Amino acid sequence: MSSEPIERRVSYIGDRLRGSRCGVCGKEYFRPRDYCGDCGRKSFDKMEGVDFFYEKGKLEVCTVVTEPTNRFTKLGSYLYGVVSFHDGKVRVPGRLTDRILSEGDMDLSNFEGRDVVPRFRKRYAVSQSDIIPTISLAFTFADEYYPHQDYKVSKPRKEYETPGIVGYGVYVSKFRIKEGAMERSLPFLDEDAITAAVEAGKLSLIHSGVDQSLVGKVYVGSESNPYAVKPIATKVAQTLKLGEEEKMDGVQGVDAIDTEFACKAATSMFKDATALAYYPKAPTPYTMVIGTDNSQAAPREEPGGELDFFVGYGGSAFIFGKHDVIAEVEGWYSCTSDTPDFWRRDLEPYPRHGGRFTGEPAYFKHIAKAGIKLMEKLNLQPGDVDYFISHQPNIPYPVRVAEALGFKEEQYLPGLQVAKFGNTYSGSSPIGLAAVLDRAKPGERIVIVGYGSGAGSDAYSFVTTGQIGEKRRRQKFTVQHQIENKHVEYVKYETYRRFKLGL
Amino acid sequence: MEPCPVIIGVGRTKFGEHYETEPEKLVLEAGLMAETSAGIERKDLDACYLSDYFLQITNKIGIEEGFLSEWLELHIPMEKSRSFSSALLNACHAIQSGKYGTVFVGGVEKMTDRWDKIRDDLMLLEDPWSYYAGCTPEANHELMLREYIKKHGISGKSLDTFYTALAQIAVKNYGHALKNEYAHNPHGATSVDKVLKVRSEEHKPLGRYDFAPISDGATALILASPEVAKEHSEQPVCVVGSSSATDYVTFPSREDRTGFVASRIAMKKALETAKIKMDDVQIAEVYDQSTLLEMVSLEDLGFTKKGKSWLDIYNSCEDYKGYYEVDGRRLFVNMNGGLKADGNPLGATGGAQVFEVVKQLNDEAGERQVDADLRFGCVLELEGFGTKAYVHLLRRGLA
Numbered sequence: 001m002s003s004e005p006i007e008r009r010v011s012y013i014g015d016r017l018r019g020s021r022c023g024v025c026g027k028e029y030f031r032p033r034d035y036c037g038d039c040g041r042k043s044f045d046k047m048e049g050v051d052f053f054y055e056k057g058k059l060e061v062c063t064v065v066t067e068p069t070n071r072f073t074k075l076g077s078y079l080y081g082v083v084s085f086h087d088g089k090v091r092v093p094g095r096l097t098d099r100i101l102s103e104g105d106m107d108l109s110n111f112e113g114r115d116v117v118p119r120f121r122k123r124y125a126v127s128q129s130d131i132i133p134t135i136s137l138a139f140t141f142a143d144e145y146y147p148h149q150d151y152k153v154s155k156p157r158k159e160y161e162t163p164g165i166v167g168y169g170v171y172v173s174k175f176r177i178k179e180g181a182m183e184r185s186l187p188f189l190d191e192d193a194i195t196a197a198v199e200a201g202k203l204s205l206i207h208s209g210v211d212q213s214l215v216g217k218v219y220v221g222s223e224s225n226p227y228a229v230k231p232i233a234t235k236v237a238q239t240l241k242l243g244e245e246e247k248m249d250g251v252q253g254v255d256a257i258d259t260e261f262a263c264k265a266a267t268s269m270f271k272d273a274t275a276l277a278y279y280p281k282a283p284t285p286y287t288m289v290i291g292t293d294n295s296q297a298a299p300r301e302e303p304g305g306e307l308d309f310f311v312g313y314g315g316s317a318f319i320f321g322k323h324d325v326i327a328e329v330e331g332w333y334s335c336t337s338d339t340p341d342f343w344r345r346d347l348e349p350y351p352r353h354g355g356r357f358t359g360e361p362a363y364f365k366h367i368a369k370a371g372i373k374l375m376e377k378l379n380l381q382p383g384d385v386d387y388f389i390s391h392q393p394n395i396p397y398p399v400r401v402a403e404a405l406g407f408k409e410e411q412y413l414p415g416l417q418v419a420k421f422g423n424t425y426s427g428s429s430p431i432g433l434a435a436v437l438d439r440a441k442p443g444e445r446i447v448i449v450g451y452g453s454g455a456g457s458d459a460y461s462f463v464t465t466g467q468i469g470e471k472r473r474r475q476k477f478t479v480q481h482q483i484e485n486k487h488v489e490y491v492k493y494e495t496y497r498r499f500k501l502g503l
Numbered sequence: 504m505e506p507c508p509v510i511i512g513v514g515r516t517k518f519g520e521h522y523e524t525e526p527e528k529l530v531l532e533a534g535l536m537a538e539t540s541a542g543i544e545r546k547d548l549d550a551c552y553l554s555d556y557f558l559q560i561t562n563k564i565g566i567e568e569g570f571l572s573e574w575l576e577l578h579i580p581m582e583k584s585r586s587f588s589s590a591l592l593n594a595c596h597a598i599q600s601g602k603y604g605t606v607f608v609g610g611v612e613k614m615t616d617r618w619d620k621i622r623d624d625l626m627l628l629e630d631p632w633s634y635y636a637g638c639t640p641e642a643n644h645e646l647m648l649r650e651y652i653k654k655h656g657i658s659g660k661s662l663d664t665f666y667t668a669l670a671q672i673a674v675k676n677y678g679h680a681l682k683n684e685y686a687h688n689p690h691g692a693t694s695v696d697k698v699l700k701v702r703s704e705e706h707k708p709l710g711r712y713d714f715a716p717i718s719d720g721a722t723a724l725i726l727a728s729p730e731v732a733k734e735h736s737e738q739p740v741c742v743v744g745s746s747s748a749t750d751y752v753t754f755p756s757r758e759d760r761t762g763f764v765a766s767r768i769a770m771k772k773a774l775e776t777a778k779i780k781m782d783d784v785q786i787a788e789v790y791d792q793s794t795l796l797e798m799v800s801l802e803d804l805g806f807t808k809k810g811k812s813w814l815d816i817y818n819s820c821e822d823y824k825g826y827y828e829v830d831g832r833r834l835f836v837n838m839n840g841g842l843k844a845d846g847n848p849l850g851a852t853g854g855a856q857v858f859e860v861v862k863q864l865n866d867e868a869g870e871r872q873v874d875a876d877l878r879f880g881c882v883l884e885l886e887g888f889g890t891k892a893y894v895h896l897l898r899r900g901l902a
Contacts, residue, residue: 010631014632061760063645065637065638069626069634070619070622071623080639082760091755093630093638093755094636094637135635137636137637
C-alpha cells in the first residue's frame with residue numbers, strides 16, 4: 001500500500017522538479033534545501049526556490065534498461081541516464097519516455113548530448129487501490145515531437161470590457177492508431193487523463209504568458225479520472241503552481257475542482273470562467289478550464305466495444321480573463337435534458353452506449369437546439385459566423401449537424417479534428433476550438449457547441465481580437481504541429497489497447 | 504604508535520542460496536568457526552557488532568541482536584550496522600578506546616528469501632530518487648561506464664581492449680572462485696569470448712557475467728586488543744588502518760562519475776593511519792559488484808593511474824599469472840573470486856573480503872594461496888553505489 005506522506009513529499013518535489021539556488025554563491029540543487037552545502041549558515045534565509053519544470057535539460061550519458069525493477073516492468077525496455085540542467089550546474093537521474101525501443105536504438109551515442117524536456121508522467125505501476133505516483137523525472141528529446149518552450153510571463157498590455165480566452169494549449173501524445181479514415185491519439189504507457197491535464201495546462205500558460213500566480217480557479221473536466229474520489233485539479237494546481245504559492249505550508253492560493261458531464265465537462269465551465277472575471281467584490285484575474293480524457297472504451301468484442309473505434313486521448317486548456325484577450329466571449333446558451341444515451345455505472349471500467357438515443361434525440365437535438373438558440377439570441381445568421389465547431393464523436397455527426405445549422409465546409413472543416421485525434425471526450429470540441437484559434441484572423445466570429453451525453457449542450461460565440469496574432473508566436477506546439485509531425489508514431493491495435501490501459 | 508586491534512579468528516558460511524536456514528543460524532555458523540579459530544569461548548566476548556542491510560524487510564525479522572542473545576545466552580552489548588566493514592570499524596574504535604578486550608563482529612544477509620522484490624529493495628536502498636526515475640541496480644554501473652569512456656576518450660580499438668579487459672576481470676574472478684569452497688558462483692564464464700557473447704546477446708555493455716549474484720551468507724571475526732591477542736593467537740592479523748568516507752546518495756548529482764570519491768578519501772586516510780604507502784599493499788579485496796567496479800576501484804585506491812586501469816588489467820590478463828602487474832609490481836586482487844564469483848550477501852560481504860585477506864596473510868588460503876611473502880593487505884567495501892566506502896588495511900603479525 002502507498003504511504004500517503006511519502007507520496008505527498010515525493011510528488012511535491014518531483015512533479016515540479018523543485019530545487020534551490022544559493023543566494024550567496026549561486027550553486028543550484030535539485031530538491032529544496034535551507035542551506036547551501038558550500039556556504040553553510042551564511043546562506044540561511046538566502047536560498048531561493050527554483051524549479052526545472054520549464055527548463056531544457058541535456059542527456060549526458062544513458063543506458064538501455066532491459067530488465068527494469070518490478071514497478072517499471074510494464075514499460076519494457078527504456079533509456080535511462082543522467083540529465084543536466086543549466087550547463088551542468090544540476091544533474092538528475094532521468095528516464096526517457098515516449099519511446100518504443102528497437103534494436104537500432106542500442107547505439108547510445110545517438111542519444112547522448114541531446115537536449116531533453118521534462119515531462120510530467122506516472123512514476124511507476126502500483127496496485128489498483130493505491131495512490132497514483134507521478135514525477136517529472138521523465139524526459140523526451142527536444143528535437144522530436146515535443147519542443148522545449150520557455151514560459152515567459154508577460155505584463156498585460158490591454159484590459160478588455162468583455163472577458164474571453166487569453167491563452168490555450170492542446171496536448172495529444174505522439175502515438176496514434178490509424179484505421180481507415182481515422183487516426184486516433186493514444187497515451188504512452190505512463191500517461192493518463194491526469195498527465196494530459198497538466199501538460200495542456202502547462203502549454204496554455206506558455207501560450208498566454210499569464211502569471212501562474214494570478215490564476216484563481218482551475219476546472220478540470222474529465223470522465224476518465226483514474227480516481228473515483230480524488231480530484232485531478234489538485235495535481236494541476238500544485239504542479240503548475242496556480243495561484244499564490246504559500247510555500248511554508250505547501251499550498252496554492254487557488255480553487256481547484258473537477259467537473260464531470262460526459263464530454264461537456266469542460267465546455268460547460270467556459271461561462272463560469274468568464275463570469276468569475278466579473279465578480280465585483282473578489283474578481284478572479286484568470287481562470288483555467290481543462291478538458292482531459294483518456295477516452296474509455298471496452299475492447300471491441302465486449303458490450304460498449306463499438307466505442308473502441310472512435311476514442312482518442314488528449315487534453316485542452318483555456319485560460320479566461322480580461323487582459324490581453326484573444327477571443328472575447330460574445331454570448332452563450334446551454335440546454336439540458338435527462339436523456340440516457342451513454343453512461344458508466346460506478347465501479348464499471350467502461351461506458352455503455354445503448355444506441356437507441358445516440359444520434360437523433362441526443363447529439364443532434366441538443367447541439368442543434370443550443371446552436372440555433374444562441375444565434376437567435378445574438379441575432380446571427382450562419383453567414384455571420386466564420387467558424388463553427390461542435391462536439392466530435394465521429395466524422396459524420398459533426399458534419400451533419402453543421403450542415404443542418406446552415407454552415408458550409410469552409411466554416412466547419414477547420415475545427416473538425418476528430419479524424420486526426422479520435423474522440424477526446426472532454427477535450428473534443430475544445431481541441432476543435434484550439435485548431436480554429438491557431439489560424440483565425442482578428443475580428444472573426446467562432447461558434448462552438450459542446451455536447452455531453454446524459455445529455456446537454458453549451459453553445460458559445462467568440463470574437464477574436466487584434467492580439468490573437470502576437471500570442472500565436474509564443475506557441476510552437478500547435479494543433480497542426482501535433483498532426484503533421486514526422487515523429488508521430490503509429491501503433492498496432494494490440495499496442496493501442498495496452499497503452500490505453502497503461503501502467 | 505597506537506595499539507592496533509587484532510583479528511584473532513575468522514569464519515564464514517558458504518555463499519549462495521540457503522533456503523532451509525534462518526539468517527540468525529547462518530551468523531551462528533560463521534561465528535562458531537571464528538571462535539574456534541580464535542580459540543575463545545563465547546563467555547569471553549565483551550560485545551558484539553553485527554551487520555545486515557535489510558533483514559527486517561527481506562526476512563520479517565525483529566531485532567537481530569535479540570536472536571543472537573537468545574541463541575548464545577548472552578546479555579552483553581550488541582550493536583547493529585549496515586555493512587560488515589562499518590561493524591568492524593566500530594569494533595576497532597571500541598578496542599582502541601580500551602573499552603573492550605574481545606569483540607565479535609558478524610555479518611549476515613538473506614537476500615534470496617525475497618527473490619521477487621529484491622531488485623526493487625536494492626534500488627530503494629541505493630537511492631530512492633534514482634529508483635523513482637527508473638534506475639536499476641545495474642544501470643548506474645552502465646552509466647559510469649559511459650562516463651568513463653567519454654571522459655578518457657576511449658574509442659575504436661582501445662574500446663575493444665577496454666571491454667575485453669572487463670571480461671578478463673570476470674574470467675579471472677571465476678577462475679579464483681574455482682579454488683574457493685565457499686564461493687557462490689564459481690562456474691561462470693571460463694573464457695573472455697563467453698562474457699562478450701552474453702553481452703552481445705543481451706545488447707548490453709555489461710552482461711550477466713559482469714555482475715555479482717544475489718546471495719545468502721554470513722561471516723564473522725573475533726577482534727581483540729593486542730594484550731588479549733598475545734594470549735590467544737599464534738597468527739594475529741592487525742588492523743593497522745581503518746577509515747570510511749561518504750558521498751551523495753544520488754549518483755548523477757556527483758561531480759566525478761568515473762569512480763568513487765569516497766573510496767579515494769577512505770584509502771588516503773587509512774594509509775595515513777597505518778603509516779604505510781600504497782606500494783606496501785600486496786593484496787586487495789575490492790568491491791566488484793560489477794567488473795567495472797573492480798577496474799575503477801584499482802584507480803580509486805591508487806594502485807593504477809586514472810583512466811589507465813583497463814590497460815594494466817588487459818596487459819596482465821593476456822597471459823594471467825595470478826596477479827595484476829602494475830609498473831612492475833605484483834598486486835593480487837580478489838583472490839576469493841570477488842563479489843562477482845564468491846557472492847554478495849550485502850551485510851556479510853565485507854567479512855568474506857576480510858576472511859580472504861586474513862587467510863592469505865596467514866598462509867592458510869590452501870589452493871588459493873598466493874606465491875608471495877605477504878605483509879599488508881587491503882579491503883575496500885562499499886555501501887550503495889559508492890555512497891559509502893570503507894577501507895581496512897591489515898598487517899600480518901603483531902608488530
